[in-house]
Amino acid sequence: MKKIFVAAIAVMAMASAWAKNSVSPVDYVNVHMGTAIKGEGGTAPFVGMPHAMTNFLPQTRENKMGTMAYIYDDKSIMGFMASHQPTIWMGDYGYMSLMPQTSAEVRVLPQDRALPYDHKAEKATPYSYAVDLQAPEGIIHAEMTAASRAAIMTFTFPRKAQQRVVLQGINLNPALGDWANDYGPRIKKLRGWVKVDAEKGEIVGYNPDRQSAQIGPETPNFKGYFVVRFNRPIKGLGTWDGDKVYRDKAELEGTRMGAFVEFDSKDKTPVIAQVGTSFISLEQARENLDKEVGGKDFKALAASTKAAWEEVLAKMSVETTSADDKTIFYTALYHNYLFPREFSEYGRYYSAMDDKVHEGISYNDFSLWDTFRATHPLLTLLEPKMTGDMITGLLNMYKEGGWLPMWPNPSYTNIMIATHADAAIADAYMKGIRNYDVNLAYEAMRKDAMTPPDADTQRRYGDRDRWTAYEARAGASFYHTIGYVPDDRTAESVSRTLEYALDDWCIAQVARDMGKMDDYNALMRWSQNYRNQYNKEKGFMLPRKYDGTWIDIDDHNRHGLTEGSKWTYLFCVMQDVPGMIEMMGGNEAFARKLDQNFAGGHYKHDNEPGHHYIYLYDYCGQPRKAQELVRHHVRENYRNAPDGFNGNDDCGQMSAWYLFSVMGFYPVTPASNVFALGAPQFSKVTIDITAPSTGQPHRLTIEAKGLSESNKYVSSVTIDGKPLSGNFITYDQLLNASNITFTMEK
Numbered sequence: 053m054k055k056i057f058v059a060a061i062a063v064m065a066m067a068s069a070w071a072k073n074s075v076s077p078v079d080y081v082n083v084h085m086g087t088a089i090k091g092e093g094g095t096a097p098f099v100g101m102p103h104a105m106t107n108f109l110p111q112t113r114e115n116k117m118g119t120m121a122y123i124y125d126d127k128s129i130m131g132f133m134a135s136h137q138p139t140i141w142m143g144d145y146g147y148m149s150l151m152p153q154t155s156a157e158v159r160v161l162p163q164d165r166a167l168p169y170d171h172k173a174e175k176a177t178p179y180s181y182a183v184d185l186q187a188p189e190g191i192i193h194a195e196m197t198a199a200s201r202a203a204i205m206t207f208t209f210p211r212k213a214q215q216r217v218v219l220q221g222i223n224l225n226p227a228l229g230d231w232a233n234d235y236g237p238r239i240k241k242l243r244g245w246v247k248v249d250a251e252k253g254e255i256v257g258y259n260p261d262r263q264s265a266q267i268g269p270e271t272p273n274f275k276g277y278f279v280v281r282f283n284r285p286i287k288g289l290g291t292w293d294g295d296k297v298y299r300d301k302a303e304l305e306g307t308r309m310g311a312f313v314e315f316d317s318k319d320k321t322p323v324i325a326q327v328g329t330s331f332i333s334l335e336q337a338r339e340n341l342d343k344e345v346g347g348k349d350f351k352a353l354a355a356s357t358k359a360a361w362e363e364v365l366a367k368m369s370v371e372t373t374s375a376d377d378k379t380i381f382y383t384a385l386y387h388n389y390l391f392p393r394e395f396s397e398y399g400r401y402y403s404a405m406d407d408k409v410h411e412g413i414s415y416n417d418f419s420l421w422d423t424f425r426a427t428h429p430l431l432t433l434l435e436p437k438m439t440g441d442m443i444t445g446l447l448n449m450y451k452e453g454g455w456l457p458m459w460p461n462p463s464y465t466n467i468m469i470a471t472h473a474d475a476a477i478a479d480a481y482m483k484g485i486r487n488y489d490v491n492l493a494y495e496a497m498r499k500d501a502m503t504p505p506d507a508d509t510q511r512r513y514g515d516r517d518r519w520t521a522y523e524a525r526a527g528a529s530f531y532h533t534i535g536y537v538p539d540d541r542t543a544e545s546v547s548r549t550l551e552y553a554l555d556d557w558c559i560a561q562v563a564r565d566m567g568k569m570d571d572y573n574a575l576m577r578w579s580q581n582y583r584n585q586y587n588k589e590k591g592f593m594l595p596r597k598y599d600g601t602w603i604d605i606d607d608h609n610r611h612g613l614t615e616g617s618k619w620t621y622l623f624c625v626m627q628d629v630p631g632m633i634e635m636m637g638g639n640e641a642f643a644r645k646l647d648q649n650f651a652g653g654h655y656k657h658d659n660e661p662g663h664h665y666i667y668l669y670d671y672c673g674q675p676r677k678a679q680e681l682v683r684h685h686v687r688e689n690y691r692n693a694p695d696g697f698n699g700n701d702d703c704g705q706m707s708a709w710y711l712f713s714v715m716g717f718y719p720v721t722p723a724s725n726v727f728a729l730g731a732p733q734f735s736k737v738t739i740d741i742t743a744p745s746t747g748q749p750h751r752l753t754i755e756a757k758g759l760s761e762s763n764k765y766v767s768s769v770t771i772d773g774k775p776l777s778g779n780f781i782t783y784d785q786l787l788n789a790s791n792i793t794f795t796m797e798k
Contacts (some may be wrong), residue, residue, distance in 0.1 A: 146276015
């Protein structure tokens with residue numbers, strides 16, 4: 053009881069502090085950060101609850117794999133979407149959109165119905181969005197707020213103008229086709245459906261499209277259902293398919309189609325559309341709408357969603373006089389509460405793994421190749437229970453599809469490499485997060501490690517190949533026998549060997565804790581396979597053929613590598629940094645190679661494999677270099693601007709790197725419970741760390757005494773007044789500390 057009382061007092065104190073300041077954390081969030089073409093941040097101004105199942109956003113272009121629906125540089129808006137596209141490299145699915153219209157002629161295609169807008173007349177927050185659309189007949193004021201699966205959209209039309217709302221239910225546009233987007237098979241097989249019920253004042257329908265379908269298995273039962281309720285009587289209606297408009301036709305199927313409804317232009321009351329979404333059924337979409345919107349008006353729904361964001365964003369705070377720095381900080385935290393998305397709908401969920409509806413917990417859109425590094429470790433500190441629920445979601449996918457996913461969207465895809473669900477689960481397990489079936493979790497991870505995929509020795513499993521089967525650890529047959537993935541048999545061979553070795557080490561820690569010593573010994577042996585990929589003569593991790601022959605590549609060649617050069621993967625051994633240092637000639641030789649990496653411009657912060665490289669200086673006895681580089685890359689790669697990311701945020705990973713780095717420590721090795729120290733970038737940061745055993749948060753304050761432009765190095769660190777020796781801090785120390793003080797110097 054005492055712990056609960058103390059926790060309640062802490063929460064009330066924080067709420068009181070924000071009330072006095074009148075500006076809450078959510079007010080600092082810049083949802084436009086990362087939405088510009090420059091920088092390729094891959095973010096969007098989503099409206100909705102933390103981890104919302106459906107993201108609602110303005111649509112400035114037709115999205116697909118490789119293009120988000122909102123790009124800051126665009127000059128017009130073509131709709132307000134219910135979207136499920138998590139990031140630029142993955143596809144949308146089960147989407148729909150609404151667009152207000154005043155023209156006498158019904159305009160249905162995206163390029164025809166688009167209206168110009170000015171960012172000066174746009175207000176975007178995590179809980180609401182508003183904009184003035186510049187129609188020839190006058191300004192249409194559009195507003196939107198949302199919960200997790202439902203939204204309210206309000207359209208205020210100019211006087212005496214036509215009042216029409218156009219709905220697009222599916223958008224299979226062959227003109228958008230490219231190497232990553234083949235529309236042909238989907239156009240042949242898929243049909244969206246829409247129906248206008250003027251008596252009920254609603255439009256209902258479903259969209260069976262998955263934009264990433266070509267890189268995943270068939271899901272015949274998949275549909276994104278929607279229900280749209282209007283507050284005013286429908287006076288005119290129709291449907292459309294392509295450029296053909298069918299006035300007074302209330303029901304239609306098609307591949308690029310939708311519906312429209314019209315209202316009495318003499319009525320000046322804004323048109324309000326309540327939107328409910330579901331992957332289960334139309335009935336569930338109605339239930340979701342009733343539960344999340346019900347009798348709430350726009351202000352009430354926006355207020356409840358804002359309160360939800362205030363609650364999660366208050367779990368961290370920063371002390372700085374720079375409004376820009378506060379914006380970057382809280383925007384980074386906001387990005388870590390977007391994905392993975394909740395996929396269950398009040399106790400039930402559709403699974404794209406077996407194409408059926410189940411009872412239980414579901415999450416989706418795990419960008420695991422990116423987020424196992426920092427996003428999931430951050431959530432273990434802030435949200436251990438939710439972390440366990442996410443693991444339950446992964447395990448449900450394992451039960452339904454036979455494997456843990458690599459990048460579900462919403463079904464299996466073979467995007468990226470390795471099985472980093474292993475690292476994320478093992479990291480949570482080793483921190484004591486166990487609110488899931490731990491035996492099933494070990495079974496699933498063990499299968500990843502021990503079982504090669506179908507036809508492993510016959511298929512190369514290239515990046516974004518068309519779906520044949522789930523690749524899991526492609527090349528595992530060779531990895532287990534000759535100790536590496538051979539380049540003449542499996543694509544991206546070097547990266548696979550290195551990343552499989554990491555995952556094996558992570559699983560091994562769980563195996564040891566569970567007393568499975570035979571597995572532990574085998575996994576630890578395989579975790580050393582990285583040594584078989586290192587060419588000592590050349591000084592790099594290089595591809596080699598099945599017969600052992602090495603393949604030399606230059607600094608810019610990506611042969612055998614995943615999204616990077618040979619420099620990108622040179623230091624990609626997170627599980628055995630001391631062993632890697634010894635292999636490369638010891639501390640001094642290793643540090644010189646790191647120096648070359650950074651001085652030569654080889655470090656690419658815009659992609660994830662090197663995110664831990666700065667912190668490797670801690671392991672070779674040169675922590676000051678890490679401290680200097682942290683400051684440089686925090687400032688170089690994060691700005692309060694639409695092009696504020698140098699690289700894709702990748703569902704929160706870039707943002708999580710920032711949050712750890714400004715606090716002064718980083719999780720280099722998952723499942724180790726050890727963090728490498730850097731240098732804090734603010735005089736004070738607080739974080740509410742929740743203990744898995746109690747579920748109660750405690751406030752950890754991180755202070756940087758003497759921090760200034762010149763004082764960027766760490767002279768000493770104390771934990772609750774006691775000196776910390778060395779360059780590392782443990783999870784248990786973070787969990788039990790009240791105050792960590794860095795004393796800074798020149």
